[in-house]
Amino acid sequence: MSVLFTFPGQGAQKPGMLHALPDHPEAARTLAEATTALGRDVLAMDGADALRSTVAVQLSLLVAGVAMARVLAAHGAAPQMVAGLSIGAWPAAVVAGVLDFADAVRLVELRARLMEDAYPSGYGMTAIGGLTRQQLEPLLAQVNGPATPVYLANLNAPRQLVVAGRDAALDAVADLALARGANRAERLAVPVPSHCPLLDAQARTLACAAAQVACRRPHITYISSSAARALFDGDRIVADLAANMARPVLWADTLRHAWERGARVAVEMPSGSVLTRLAQDADFGAGRALCADGNRLDTLVQAARDGQ
Template structure:
């Protein structure tokens, strides 16, 4: 059996998420390194006011994911595969050994700035639960206009979808979706319209910056949350990291691919448990856990058991 570490995307952040990391030397060292690279204390990024910034949110998710994975590694618990949703691809890449943490900090800060500058207000994302792609796409097409665009962004599960676009169009779509039978419609804690063509230009700028940084072949398998499969070649991983902000998320396909490759324990890095809820139905005879609210020794034991020969 194999172990999958999953890294959540924007929307899973919460105030105090970095302060809640384990009291462990590996976490402290990660926070100290982030401070040195960024030139500011990362513990100032996870306050409620600071998290209004896309830059702060993405940096917090990067730092939290890398710190928690390093804590687990120090306790002998390492993944065979990694997968991240959107910004979660960056800590996944660091943990897989693809990119240095220092470079990831600089590039994620740039990623957040580019996204924030492209759409400073008036746009966002909404979750639609209870409708299939076939049911939701006609509603999106009927409401989409050049002035108030809508795009299907995340295919998180067969009936758990996310739409990106203009605020006014999202409000109309949620109303239409409820009338069509959606069991839940909810605006996400996102101020930018991710995972659609609206972010093509910022993604291209990020790709230019990423091109100057060397990448290495992954140790643990690197699963793309956009392509729903393992990527081996450096050019493909570089493309995935730069452009995933402008591409649909295919999380259901990603975790199904991990399961088909033998993963039977999925462990979600901080913050939250959103990915665990999406992953659990796929891991029908496996186990899905989130790091939050579980003891470190228990998590390490579960990884050791999953990694042991049957």
């Protein structure tokens, strides 16, 4: 039996999320390292106004994920596996020992700036609930075009999908989906069209920068949510990290792969509980899934220890 740490993606951010980290030396160390790497106070990034920026959101999720994982490890509750959704793949790679935290901070800042600069407005992501991929894809084909690009971006569960694209295209797909029986069509707090070909050029730029940093073989199992399988080569993981902004997220298959490799406890790093709910709905239903938000530190430590 193994413990899986999961790291959420953009949309899970909350105002004050960095200030809500445990009062612990490992959290303080992580905040200090991030501040040094950035050259500015990372604690200034988690305010409600600051979190309107993709840069602040992605950095806050990176820092919060690494900090909480370090706190739990300091209490003897380290994971045997890690997986992250979208930006969450970056703290997962740090916790697995693939990247130095300072390098990850600088690369994530570049990642977010590339995404934000390319699409400062007019684009985003919408969650569609209640339809399968086979039901949704024909609706995307009706709308997708040069002036109204829209793509399937996240396959979070068989009937929990996310699409990315231009605002007008997202609205059109939402209307079609609801008319075909979807029970949800909700814009997410993600102002860029992640995980689709609209970010191909930005992914290539990030890959060039990422190729310049040192990387190592993971010391625990790292599962890519783009490939939905474990990766064991450091260079391959870094290339996967750089490309993931332009590739669909296969989260349901990622959870299934973790289960097949023996994970029975999933602990979601801050902030939010989306991945915990998805784990409870997927093959992880026979295991235990809980999130850092809303649970006491001793509860999280005990759950992780029980799964080891």
